[in-house]
Amino acid sequence: xxxxxxxxRSDTMTRPTPGMREAIANAEVGDDMxxxxxxxxxxxxxxxxxxxxxxxxxxxxxxxxxxxxVWTHCQTGDEIxxxxxxxxxxxxxxxxxxLSGASVRMLDGQGGLIDVDLVQAALRPINQHFxxxxxxxxxxxxxxxxxRTYPLEQIExxxxxxxxxxxxxxxDGARFFNACTARxxxxxxxxxxxxxxxxxxxxxxxxxxxSILVGSQxxxxxxxxARKIFGGALRQAGIPAAACLYAIEHHIDRLSIDHExxxxxxxxxxxxxxxxxNPDEVETNLVFFEIDPACGxxxxxxxxxxxxxxxxxxxxxxxxxRACTHLDVDADGVLRAxxxxxxxxxxxxxxxxPAASGAYAHA
Ligand SMILES: Cc1ncc(COP(=O)(O)O)c(C=O)c1O
Numbered sequence: 001x002x003x004x005x006x007x008x009r010s011d012t013m014t015r016p017t018p019g020m021r022e023a024i025a026n027a028e029v030g031d032d033m034x035x036x037x038x039x040x041x042x043x044x045x046x047x048x049x050x051x052x053x054x055x056x057x058x059x060x061x062x063x064x065x066x067x068x069x070v071w072t073h074c075q076t077g078d079e080i081x082x083x084x085x086x087x088x089x090x091x092x093x094x095x096x097x098x099l100s101g102a103s104v105r106m107l108d109g110q111g112g113l114i115d116v117d118l119v120q121a122a123l124r125p126i127n128q129h130f131x132x133x134x135x136x137x138x139x140x141x142x143x144x145x146x147x148r149t150y151p152l153e154q155i156e157x158x159x160x161x162x163x164x165x166x167x168x169x170x171x172d173g174a175r176f177f178n179a180c181t182a183r184x185x186x187x188x189x190x191x192x193x194x195x196x197x198x199x200x201x202x203x204x205x206x207x208x209x210x211s212i213l214v215g216s217q218x219x220x221x222x223x224x225x226a227r228k229i230f231g232g233a234l235r236q237a238g239i240p241a242a243a244c245l246y247a248i249e250h251h252i253d254r255l256s257i258d259h260e261x262x263x264x265x266x267x268x269x270x271x272x273x274x275x276x277x278n279p280d281e282v283e284t285n286l287v288f289f290e291i292d293p294a295c296g297x298x299x300x301x302x303x304x305x306x307x308x309x310x311x312x313x314x315x316x317x318x319x320x321x322r323a324c325t326h327l328d329v330d331a332d333g334v335l336r337a338x339x340x341x342x343x344x345x346x347x348x349x350x351x352x353x354p355a356a357s358g359a360y361a362h363a
Contacts, residue, residue: 004309005309005310005311006309006310006311006329006333006334006336006337006340007311007328007329008265008310008311008312008323008324008325008329008337009311009312009313009324010203010313010324010326010363011175011203011204011206011258011285011324011325011326012202012203012363013326013328014203014204014206014326014327014328015206015208015328016206016207016208016243017206017250017327019246019250020206020207020243020246020247020250023242023243023245023246024239024240024242024243024246026242027039027238027239027241027242028238029236029237029238029239030236030238031235031236032058032233032234032235032236032237032238033228033233033234033235037235037236037237037238037241038238039237039238039239039241039242039245040058040237040238040241042241042245043056043058043212043241043244043245044056044057044058044212046245046248047199047212047214047248048214050187050188050248051187051188051191051197051214052187052188052191052192053191053197053214053215053216054215054216054217054220055214055215055216055217055219055220055221056212056213056214056215056220057212057213057220057223057224057227058210058211058212058234058237058241058244059198059210059211059212059213059227059232060209060210060211060232060234061200061202061209061210061211062087062172062174062198062200062202062203062211063092063093063095064211064227064230064232065198065199065200065211065212065213066087066088066092066095066137066170066172066198067088067092067095067096067099067100067226067230068198068213068223068226068227068230068232069170069196069198069213069215069223070088070095070096070099070100070102070135070137070170071099071100071222071223071226071229071230072196072213072215072219072222072223072226073134073135073168073170073195073196073219074096074100074101074102074134074135075100075101075102075134076100076101076102077101077102077131077132078100078101078102078103078131078132078133078134078135079102079103079104079105079131079132079133079134079135080096080102080103080104080105080133080134080135080136080137081105081107081114081119081122081133081135081136081137081167082104082105082106082107082114082136082137082138082139083106083107083108083109083112083113083114083138083139083142083145084106084107084108084109085109085112085139085142085143085144085145085316086106086112086137086139086172087139087143087144087172087174088104088137088139088172089104089106089137090144091144099226099229099230102134102135103131105122105131105133107119107122109145111142111145111146111148111281112139112142112143112144112145112146112148113138113142113145113148113150113154114138114158115154115157115158116157116158116161119136119158119161119162120161123165133165133167134167134168135167135168135169135170136158136159136162136167136168136169136170137169137170137171137172138150138155138158138169138170138171138172138194139171139172139174140155140171140172140173140175140176140179140190141175141178141179141182141283141284141286143174143175143286144315144316146281146286146288147175147178147262147282147283147284147285147286147287147288148281148283148284149178149179149182149183149283149284150179150183151183152183152185152189152190155190155193155194156193159193159194160193168195168196169193169194169195169196170194170195170196170197170198171190171191171194171196171197171198172198173190173197173198173199173200174198174199174200174203174211175200175203175204175284175285175286176190176197176199176200177199177204177205177252177255178204178255178258178259178284178285179284181252181255181256181259181284182259182283182284191214194215195215195216195219196213196214196215196219196223197213197214197215198211198212198213198214199211199212199214201243201244201247203326203363204251204255204258204285204326204327205244205247205248205251205252206247206251206326206327206328207240207243207244207246207247208240208243209240209243210240210241210243210244212244251327254327255285258284258285258325258326258327258329259283259284259285259325261285261325261329261330261331261334262282262284262285262286262287262323262325263279263282264331264334264335264338265287265323265325265334265337265338266279266282266287266289267279268334268335268338269287269289269338269341269342272338272341272342272345273345274291274292274294274295274345275289275290275291275292275341275345276289276290276291276292277289277290285324285325285326286322286323286324287322287323287324287325288315288316288320288321288322289320289321289322289323290317290319290320290321291319291321291345292319293319295345295348295349296348296349297314297318297319297349298314298315298317298318298319298320298321299314299318300349301314301321301341301344301345302314302321304344304347305337305340305341305344308340308343308344309340310336310337310340310341312337312341323337
């Protein structure tokens with residue numbers, strides 16, 4: 001990242017470190033579609049073990065891995081229950097309907113988190129009129145919900161309730177290790193309650209690409225078929241998988257630093273007149289905040305910041321912005337972003353500011 005830019009739009013903006021590039025360059029490879037790529041095989045075995053599951057399958061992206069989970073559990077005509085902000089239901093281009101023929105019912109959770117009462121209220125009799133519910137999806141940490149995380153007891157409650165009713169459970173763990181880090185839970189403690197868990201390597205873990213779906217042997221056999229149908233089965237995939245193995249060794253333990261930087265940012269901007277944020281609600285590396293309408297719109301502030309080398313997107317509403325900390329942002333960058341926001345607001349709303357692009361608004 002050029003020193004002149006503080007990149008807070010998304011943790012997807014991270015670039016591979018020199019160490020990661022070296023791991024990529026030295027990757028042993030084979031034909032993964034034939035099960036012969038040793039690096040992919042090592043990654044899948046490692047992740048299955050880390051989460052205490054039987055098997056895992058490497059995927060190109062979080063969207064692909066989530067949708068492999070949906071396809072594994074659902075048949076045409078089935079219904080998925082998910083919070084109203086959930087990525088699977090909002091930002092995957094209608095993939096549950098397109099790829100699995102499944103409809104999505106949005107629940108009115110808090111901070112992107114749902115509890116048993118909402119799932120219970122969504123239950124319907126088995127009747128020819130109703131779409132049969134098949135899958136309950138949780139997101140942890142939540143993205144648009146606000147970077148929030150589930151207490152283990154809540155996960156346990158929701159998943160136990162879903163399983164008692166014969167539903168499957170899938171976790172969109174795009175930022176799974178951020179959630180584990182924030183709550184101090186082990187990956188196994190969290191994963192134990194889900195049939196399948198999808199985890200992204202291309203976000204806070206800093207890899208150029210790659211996600212993984214973890215679950216039972218039989219579910220992963222089905223998910224592999226989904227991956228092939230979706231055109232995502234690869235050949236010498238050890239090249240990206242080597243980056244993922246590197247990230248497991250070097251980039252999970254450091255996520256707490258991103259969370260500290262998020263706190264630094266949140267507490268800094270909380271002092272600025274015209275900014276609304278409760279830093280106590282910032283749990284991970286995502287910081288959502290609002291600009292008072294009297295000070296302009298989020299798009300205007302985003303555009304003004306951009307001209308000063310601070311990249312923060314307008315996300316999730318006309319007054320709402322999201323800053324995301326990651327391994328390419330240090331404490332100095334965070335403090336510079338805080339100072340620049342204060343300067344922009346001190347100057348007042350600018351009618352001549354260009355609109356922000358919002359190109360990465362939901363990643
Ligand atoms: C919560 C969540 N799930 C899934 C995804 C999809 O990941 P990808 O962009 O790799 O498809 C994202 C991406 O931003 C996300 O934030």
